[in-house]
Amino acid sequence: MLASLKVRHFRCFETFATEFAPGLNFIVGPNARGKTSLLEAACILLRLQSPRVTRLAHVIQHERRGLVVDGFFAERHLQFYLSHERKKLALDGVEQKTARDYLEVARVVYFGNRDIELVRGTGEGRRRFLDFVAGQRAGAHRRTLRDYERALRSRNLLLKGSAPRWREIAAFDEPLVAAGTRVAEERERLLRDLQEPVQAAHAAITGSRESLRIEWLPGAGGNFPEALAAAHQDDARLRQTTVGPHRDDLALFVNGQASSYASEGQQRTLALALRLGSAHLLERHFSTPPVLLLDDIFGELDLDRRGSLLAALPAAAQKLIATTHLDWLDPASAGKVLDLA
Numbered sequence: 001m002l003a004s005l006k007v008r009h010f011r012c013f014e015t016f017a018t019e020f021a022p023g024l025n026f027i028v029g030p031n032a033r034g035k036t037s038l039l040e041a042a043c044i045l046l047r048l049q050s051p052r053v054t055r056l057a058h059v060i061q062h063e064r065r066g067l068v069v070d071g072f073f074a075e076r077h078l079q080f081y082l083s084h085e086r087k088k089l090a091l092d093g094v095e096q097k098t099a100r101d102y103l104e105v106a107r108v109v110y111f112g113n114r115d116i117e118l119v120r121g122t123g124e125g126r127r128r129f130l131d132f133v134a135g136q137r138a139g140a141h142r143r144t145l146r147d148y149e150r151a152l153r154s155r156n157l158l159l160k161g162s163a164p165r166w167r168e169i170a171a172f173d174e175p176l177v178a179a180g181t182r183v184a185e186e187r188e189r190l191l192r193d194l195q196e197p198v199q200a201a202h203a204a205i206t207g208s209r210e211s212l213r214i215e216w217l218p219g220a221g222g223n224f225p226e227a228l229a230a231a232h233q234d235d236a237r238l239r240q241t242t243v244g245p246h247r248d249d250l251a252l253f254v255n256g257q258a259s260s261y262a263s264e265g266q267q268r269t270l271a272l273a274l275r276l277g278s279a280h281l282l283e284r285h286f287s288t289p290p291v292l293l294l295d296d297i298f299g300e301l302d303l304d305r306r307g308s309l310l311a312a313l314p315a316a317a318q319k320l321i322a323t324t325h326l327d328w329l330d331p332a333s334a335g336k337v338l339d340l341a
């Protein structure tokens with residue numbers, strides 16, 4: 001479990017330090033007090049990634065040079081420094097050249113109040129969801145994804161010119177296809193492994209009244225090199241790489257109907273099931289549950305679903321729950337309360 005967390009020059013916090021308990025922890029306070037920022041700090045400390053922004057520099061307090069997050073997870077000391085120019089990692093006081101060992105320490109699942117975007121939004125959010133889970137299960141996925149993105153950027157840069165020089169562009173096709181094929185395979189494998197736990201999570205929240213199905217939609221069709229070769233005209237016209245795992249997606253169906261037809265409540269439930277299912281998958285894979293960060297998600301749920309969700313979370317997991325008030329909570333469920341009022 002995450003025993004302690006200290007931040008410095010992190011979003012609205014000059015400095016802030018707190019301890020957490022095993023099991024339930026509530027971070028309570030009115031809007032703009034820093035509840036989400038604290039969950040974000042926990043996520044960055046444990047996974048070096050923010051659940052809300054892709055560019056970590058956004059998180060540095062305005063007018064400051066750099067931020068620090070520091071904490072203990074299961075007796076391991078994690079420290080992360082980030083400025084606009086560089087970053088530094090330390091594990092148990094030893095500076096790390098790569099994030100490999102550091103990221104072996106802990107896993108996280110973040111439930112956000114905008115998770116409905118996983119269902120309604122663009123494929124980018126769904127790819128980020130898959131990659132965040134896949135990269136925790138297998139560190140190699142993070143590295144192949146980086147290789148793919150690098151090759152894609154280079155190839156797209158060459159396509160920006162007015163008349164594409166295919167011989168030059170072809171030089172990037174090999175690394176693009178090599179990394180891209182592995183990225184897509186890992187996502188597809190994850191999706192296969194998620195089917196059962198996500199369906200179980202969905203059944204637990206809805207009381208088995210609705211059915212859920214997830215379909216994999218590969219952005220490179222079945223054969224990436226073939227699709228890439230066939231797309232030259234489109235690529236030239238649109239001046240970018242039009243096929244590949246950067247177009248991977250998944251489709252969700254409730255009771256056999258596409259999720260775009262589902263009600264808002266059903267869409268929220270779908271998003272919850274994806275998060276909850278991934279928490280159970282990670283728990284099974286590592287024989288220990290991830291830390292669960294729940295950001296203000298109980299307000300939108302009716303009483304029944306709140307209860308079902310709380311009961312369906314991995315029981316042994318540490319939970320950090322941000323909320324504006326605690327009146328929805330059953331007084332019997334004890335937990336640590338961190339009051340930011």
Ligand SMILES: Nc1ncnc2c1ncn2[C@@H]1O[C@H](COP(=O)(O)OP(=O)(O)O)[C@@H](O)[C@H]1O
Nearest residue numbers: 011012031032033034035036037059060061062
């Ligand atoms: N980089 C930053 N530097 C300084 N303040 C920031 C930065 N990013 C966000 N904030 C401020 O942090 C405050 C807390 O935000 P947030 O954690 O979202 O609050 P809550 O979740 O409690 O509503 C907001 O007032 C926001 O304007």
Ligand SMILES: [Mg+2]
Nearest residue numbers: 035036037296
């Ligand atoms: Mg918030």
